[in-house]
Amino acid sequence: MSTLTYKCPSCGAPLIYQGDEQVLKCHNCGNTFTGEVVRKVSEIEENETKQSSHWEMHDREFSASEAARTKTFSCSSCGAELITDETTVATNCAFCGSPSIIPAQFTPGTRPEKIIPFKVSKAEAEKSFYNYFRGKQMLPKMFLKGRNQISEIQQLYVPFWLFSCKADADMTFNGSRVLTRRSGQYMETITQHYLIRRAGTLDFENLPIDANDKIDNDITETLEPYQVASSIEFSPETLSGAMANRADVSPEICKQRADSRIRNTTETVIRNTISGYATVSVRGQSISVDEGVSLPVLFPMWQITTIREGKSYTFAINGQTGKLTTNIPYSKSKFFGWIFGIAASFTITALIVVAVLLKMGLVK
Numbered sequence: 001m002s003t004l005t006y007k008c009p010s011c012g013a014p015l016i017y018q019g020d021e022q023v024l025k026c027h028n029c030g031n032t033f034t035g036e037v038v039r040k041v042s043e044i045e046e047n048e049t050k051q052s053s054h055w056e057m058h059d060r061e062f063s064a065s066e067a068a069r070t071k072t073f074s075c076s077s078c079g080a081e082l083i084t085d086e087t088t089v090a091t092n093c094a095f096c097g098s099p100s101i102i103p104a105q106f107t108p109g110t111r112p113e114k115i116i117p118f119k120v121s122k123a124e125a126e127k128s129f130y131n132y133f134r135g136k137q138m139l140p141k142m143f144l145k146g147r148n149q150i151s152e153i154q155q156l157y158v159p160f161w162l163f164s165c166k167a168d169a170d171m172t173f174n175g176s177r178v179l180t181r182r183s184g185q186y187m188e189t190i191t192q193h194y195l196i197r198r199a200g201t202l203d204f205e206n207l208p209i210d211a212n213d214k215i216d217n218d219i220t221e222t223l224e225p226y227q228v229a230s231s232i233e234f235s236p237e238t239l240s241g242a243m244a245n246r247a248d249v250s251p252e253i254c255k256q257r258a259d260s261r262i263r264n265t266t267e268t269v270i271r272n273t274i275s276g277y278a279t280v281s282v283r284g285q286s287i288s289v290d291e292g293v294s295l296p297v298l299f300p301m302w303q304i305t306t307i308r309e310g311k312s313y314t315f316a317i318n319g320q321t322g323k324l325t326t327n328i329p330y331s332k333s334k335f336f337g338w339i340f341g342i343a344a345s346f347t348i349t350a351l352i353v354v355a356v357l358l359k360m361g362l363v364k
């Protein structure tokens with residue numbers, strides 16, 4: 001017999017090998033286990049709560065020739081840093097509409113790799129603004145009387161990072177089932193405890209993380225999804241007629257946000273594969289992100305502001321799909337609705353329920 005001491009998976013007391021039955025027995029709680037179960041349990045416990053992630057961030061600089069073909073503006077009213085091509089004239093800030101926008105020195109920073117061109121025209125964006133107010137009984141009264149006017153309309157590119165990866169998860173759970181049966185004049189309750197193990201891989205494709213703090217995340221997230229397949233290679237000329245906001249959230253922060261969204265989604269998907277237990281709780285999880293690639297991109301957006309009773313309200317329209325969102329309260333639009341713009345396909349590569357670990361019989 002080896003001198004290695006295995007601990008009882010149930011109570012933690014040392015297990016003693018019973019040569020005659022070829023099992024490991026716990027003299028504390030009375031349970032017996034096969035060698036295979038004990039080995040699997042210790043393997044799982046070694047593996048608990050490991051996390052790793054490897055990302056290749058495409059964080060490149062503008063070339064000297066691109067920088068020379070790019071005009072930079074900064075807004076002294078809201079602090080936005082905006083870029084456009086040589087031919088576009090900026091008269092007011094694409095964010096706040098302020099005329100206090102001045103040409104500025106080009107500053108190095110992340111160069112977008114891809115850009116999704118505008119498909120929705122200015123006229124179409126304006127039309128969907130006016131259509132929004134038709135037949136909306138839920139709107140606050142002030143929007144129902146008189147004509148709603150556009151006070152500003154801005155054609156804007158918003159910076160995002162797109163994260164694609166494989167997330168390998170190996171999770172363990174404690175589960176229980178309760179059986180009740182009559183035994184003579186007693187009711188017998190048996191609680192069975194399970195150690196459940198699930199392993200699987202999730203493919204994340206183009207998970208968008210907003211690299212812009214100037215526009216409310218509730219707006220940008222509600223505008224998703226964008227069809228990345230129709231994006232084109234970025235060059236300063238692709239900005240013609242519009243302004244792009246320079247990313248003001250660092251790639252490092254975006255990576256952390258992506259990691260946490262990927263882990264939460266993976267955990268939820270894996271957890272949802274388990275059913276048929278009275279209780280389930282997470283015991284350990286190891287999630288590793290592999291083959292991670294992240295690309296900086298620009299997404300098109302029309303931003304419309306309207307002023308009512310001295311207050312400004314924002315409309316944002318996805319410049320590719322025409323999807324509209326607004327921060328007007330009480331509307332039926334899902335402004336604060338969390339829409340998970342993730343194209344995640346899920347494959348369980350291995351699905352293992354380790355074993356019924358122990359049965360505890362309780363009388364009465």
Ligand SMILES: [Zn+2]
Binds near residue numbers: 008011012028
């Ligand atoms: Zn025990």
Ligand SMILES: [Zn+2]
Binds near residue numbers: 076078093095098
């Ligand atoms: Zn501004």
